[in-house]
Amino acid sequence: MKTTGLLCLMIIAGITATYGQQSIVSQINYNQLEKYIQSAKENYPRRQIMALNTEVVAADVPAAKVSLLDIFNASYIYRPDNAIAINQLNPYVVNGFQFGVNMSLGNFLQKPFLIKKAKSELKIAQLEQQEYDVILTNEVKSRYYAYILQLNELKLRTQAAQDNKTVADDLRYKFEKGEITLQAYNSSRISATGADSSRIQSEIDFLKSKDALEEIIGRKLESVN
Known part of the structure; x- marks a missing residue:
């Protein structure tokens, strides 16, 4: 009877060792991972906010260049042809249209700095987005690896439970035939219950890892092809 119990433990240990030797690295689908990363860049709200912010800052550069026109002020005066040409108060006034252009020296000196500032802010926004893309990529990878780990853990626990x-079923049959003791049979039932409990916990952990990955890519895994 001790030999039977020992044999059962050896079989279970052998199966566990076989599953434990499987390489996680070999199960990583890098093409699929790249699709997850791209999906995260397209759908993750924080990344969308940064992309929109970059667009807003980018629009400030041409706006700053166009504002160079603010330096100049155009004006005109119209004097009817039938009016007296000579004005005692202002002898420079003549009949017809008179045009004039004024330039603000303060604006003239300020505009180059404003344009440079707008370009610098755009560069900063672009670098911040690049930095966040790296952070987001690493986070997607981390959640994907955790997902693969939990998937394999679930397979292992499911096989162990089975x-x-x-x-336990075999020992129950032997117990009913009187070939093993009640203690040996109860031990097998306790072991089977523990293995089943571990399987259920693995299912929960797997679902959590799947949810975490789907959260960051903004889509269901099944919809990413």
């Missing part, structure tokens, strides 16, 4: 159930 194996423990098989052993």
Whole structure:
């Protein structure tokens, strides 16, 4: 009877070792991972905010260049042709249209600095977005690796639960035939219950990792092809 119990434990240990030796790295689909990263860049709200902010700052550059026209002020005076040409108060006034252009020296000196400032702010916004893209990429990778880990853990726990159930059913049959003690049978049932509990916990952990990955890519995993 001790030999039977020992044999069962060896079988379970062998199965666990076999699953434990599987490489996680070999199961990573890098093409799929790149699609997840691209989806996150397109859908994650924080990234969208930064992209829109960059667009707003980019619009400030041409606006600053156009504002160079603010330096100049155009004006005109119209004097009817039938009016007296000579004005004693202002002898420079003549009949017809008179045009004039004024330039603000303060604006003239200020505008180059405003344009340079707008360009610098655009560069900063672009660099911040690039930095966040790196952070976002690493976060997607981290959640994807956790998802793959939990998927394999679930496979392992599911197989272990099935194996423990098989052993428990076999020992129950032997117990009913009087071939093993009640203690040995109860031990197998406790082991099977523990394995099943671990499987359920693994299912929960797997679903959480899946939800976390879907949250950052903004889509269901099944919809990313």
